[in-house]
Amino acid sequence: MMHSLAHRFPGVRDGWARFDGPAGTQMCDLTIQAMTDWMASGLNGCGGGHFAAAIACDELVDRARHAVGQLFGADPAGVCFGPNMTSLTFAFTRAIGETLRPGDRVVGTRLDHDANISTWARACERSGAEHVLAPFDPATGTLPVQNVIDLIDSRTKWVAIAGASNLLGAVPDHRPIIDAAHAVGARVFIDAVAWAPHATIDIEALGCDALANSPYKWYGPHSGVLWMRPEILAELPVFKVRPSINTGPGRFETGMPNYEAIAGIEAASRFLLEEGMDQLSRYEMGLFEPLLSGLQAIDGVHVWGPSGMDGRTPTAAFTVDGLRPAEVSAALAADKVAVWDGHNYAIEVVGQLGLADSGGVVRAGISRYLDLDDVNRLLATVGRLAAGAR
Numbered sequence: 239m240m241h242s243l244a245h246r247f248p249g250v251r252d253g254w255a256r257f258d259g260p261a262g263t264q265m266c267d268l269t270i271q272a273m274t275d276w277m278a279s280g281l282n283g284c285g286g287g288h289f290a291a292a293i294a295c296d297e298l299v300d301r302a303r304h305a306v307g308q309l310f311g312a313d314p315a316g317v318c319f320g321p322n323m324t325s326l327t328f329a330f331t332r333a334i335g336e337t338l339r340p341g342d343r344v345v346g347t348r349l350d351h352d353a354n355i356s357t358w359a360r361a362c363e364r365s366g367a368e369h370v371l372a373p374f375d376p377a378t379g380t381l382p383v384q385n386v387i388d389l390i391d392s393r394t395k396w397v398a399i400a401g402a403s404n405l406l407g408a409v410p411d412h413r414p415i416i417d418a419a420h421a422v423g424a425r426v427f428i429d430a431v432a433w434a435p436h437a438t439i440d441i442e443a444l445g446c447d448a449l450a451n452s453p454y455k456w457y458g459p460h461s462g463v464l465w466m467r468p469e470i471l472a473e474l475p476v477f478k479v480r481p482s483i484n485t486g487p488g489r490f491e492t493g494m495p496n497y498e499a500i501a502g503i504e505a506a507s508r509f510l511l512e513e514g515m516d517q518l519s520r521y522e523m524g525l526f527e528p529l530l531s532g533l534q535a536i537d538g539v540h541v542w543g544p545s546g547m548d549g550r551t552p553t554a555a556f557t558v559d560g561l562r563p564a565e566v567s568a569a570l571a572a573d574k575v576a577v578w579d580g581h582n583y584a585i586e587v588v589g590q591l592g593l594a595d596s597g598g599v600v601r602a603g604i605s606r607y608l609d610l611d612d613v614n615r616l617l618a619t620v621g622r623l624a625a626g627a628r
């Protein structure tokens with residue numbers, strides 16, 4: 239088995255086992271160094287000018303667009319930067335809302351994080367379009383593609399789906415949904431926030447029309463990235479101030495870019511490209527297997543979502559009989575094991591699973607800096623809690 243890359247992550251030297259990666263990962267050494275170097279360089283300023291620092295700002299953004307484009311197999315001319323996925327998606331759907339009419343339809347899913355639901359719901363409310371959500375299968379925690387395809391009709395303008403569930407880890411079969419949407423002239427937006435940290439994404443091969451993700455979930459800084467087809471970017475009725483650039487990603491990026499974050503995004507992209515997403519995923523899955531089977535083997539523990547290793551990310555959602563998820567996460571924290579509990583903004587998911595009133599789930603995700611000792615520590619604490627609660 240490959241070794242953990244914990245030595246590349248200064249943030250995990252404090253003895254904590256950090257299973258909170260699905261909420262946000264620690265930054266890798268390259269990210270931290272690139273941001274520090276940029277901030278100390280004297281180049282930090284504003285782009286669009288004729289002096290060296292201004293030119294360097296533009297070059298940095300251009301390099302970062304190319305690095306992100308390379309990471310996701312996408313045309314860099316469609317890469318937009320912003321504060322986080324939610325803000326970028328609200329800006330996107332606000333503009334899309336200008337193109338929607340009463341009678342139009344937007345299809346979403348109940349497997350999604352609310353950032354891919356409320357954003358579209360608001361655009362539909364304001365334009366008079368209809369917003370419908372496909373249910374997932376609560377027994378398996380997976381999204382049957384037919385549930386989405388059944389809702390796609392000639393009125394459909396956009397289909398907004400999860401790259402992966404941030405709570406259950408399920409990765410839908412995107413391709414048939416994209417094909418069904420395109421067959422009626424609709425476009426597809428993918429929320430890849432929970433997917434991008436764990437898998438190779440090739441946007442060109444996938445064929446989606448827009449895809450959003452958050453570098454702070456893949457060892458980068460707090461920030462968001464939204465890619466869209468350059469032709470969509472060119473025609474989108476964006477909300478912008480008059481003097482700002484009206485071509486390329488600059489149309490969509492309001493205000494001054496966060497250059498220091500963009501330096502970090504470029505570095506985090508390079509880190510993933512150098513490590514290789516396939517290799518990273520192999521390591522993560524190798525560690526997730528004992529976590530998943532270990533949780534499933536504990537009496538009194540219920541694992542939600544897909545029961546096997548296929549079609550998923552290395553994120554586990556579980557509950558312990560007789561204990562609220564918050565009690566479990568607090569007990570784990572006492573043993574220096576960091577996990578999240580609750581709905582984690584996937585309110586439709588906990589709603590459909592009937593867990594809204596009982597405090598949601600405990601969520602533990604694998605990141606590249608964890609190792610088998612961390613997994614065993616989590617399992618030992620959960621085992622002790624489950625035995626004590628019986």
Ligand SMILES: Cc1ncc(COP(=O)(O)O)c(C=O)c1O
Pocket residue numbers: 260261321322323324325351353354402403404429430431432451452461462
């Ligand atoms: C699947 C998914 N979508 C969207 C978001 C929102 O991302 P951001 O914090 O960048 O707005 C999250 C955050 O946890 C997420 O997990």
